[in-house]
Amino acid sequence: MSFILGLTGSIGMGKSATAAIFRRLGVPVHDADAAVHALYRGRAAPLIAAAFPGTVSDGVVDRARLGQAVLGDPARLRQLEAIVHPLVRAEEAAFLQRRSDAPLVVLDVPLLFETGGEARCDAVLVVTAPAAVQAARVLGRNGMTEDKFRAILDKQMPDADKRKRAHFWVDSSRGFDSAEAQVRSILTCLAARPGHGQTLASEN
Incomplete structure (x- = not known):
């Protein structure tokens, strides 16, 4: 049975980049956001069309309308x-x-703590960065405003609370190489846990 590591972090913290590091190191990653996007183009579309008329066009959910x-x-x-x-x-x-044969898998879930998803994980990693770095990243995105940013933050657990509840952190503010070194350290820690005799990641 795989060891399940939950990966989460607030908007602009670098969660997606950290997930990409795990993938590059050979760890299977399930992206919950990507799953939602696929469902909006597939099985979920007719169900949403019935419940929310006018939000689906050509069989694809219009996220803005929804x-x-x-x-x-x-x-x-x-x-x-x-x-x-x-x-x-x-x-x-x-x-x-x-991926049940994989010794480690990662569940990339943006609202992991907010939805109680940590109960499905053996450990949780939070990607974090200073608030000023987070704000600069998010406000630099096309179409983002301070009001939108605040509205998103209001729906997310504060970063400090996530860090208190996590088993591991990755500070993404120090660059990609630093984040990768932190991920490798976490993999080493997990591989060394009692009773674990398999390699958790393969370098590519």
Whole structure:
């Protein structure tokens, strides 16, 4: 059975780049966001079209329209989550089954703590950076405003609280090479845990 490492981090912290490091080192990674995007082009689209008319075009969910349909309406948001979350969990379960021979797998889940996903993991890694670095990264994105940034942060657990609950951190503010060194250190730590006799990652 695989050791399941949850990977999470707030917007702009460098989570996706850290996930890419794990992949490059040979660790299977399941990307929850990518799964949602695929579902919005596939199985979830007709279900969302029925529940939220006008949010699907040519069989693909229009994320902007869907966002407007649930904006400021907790009941509608829960309705959407009731459609999407079971499908995402099914995709995750299928991934774990496919990679059950891997000694380590990573579940890349943006809202891991917020949704109670840490219960499905053996350990959790939080990608972090100073608030000023985070803000500079996010506000530098096309179409991002300070109001949007604050709205996103309001939906996410504060970074300090995530770090308190995590088993490992990666500080992404010191550059890619530093982040990779931190990932390698975590892999070494996990490989050395009692009773573990397999290599967790293969260098490519």
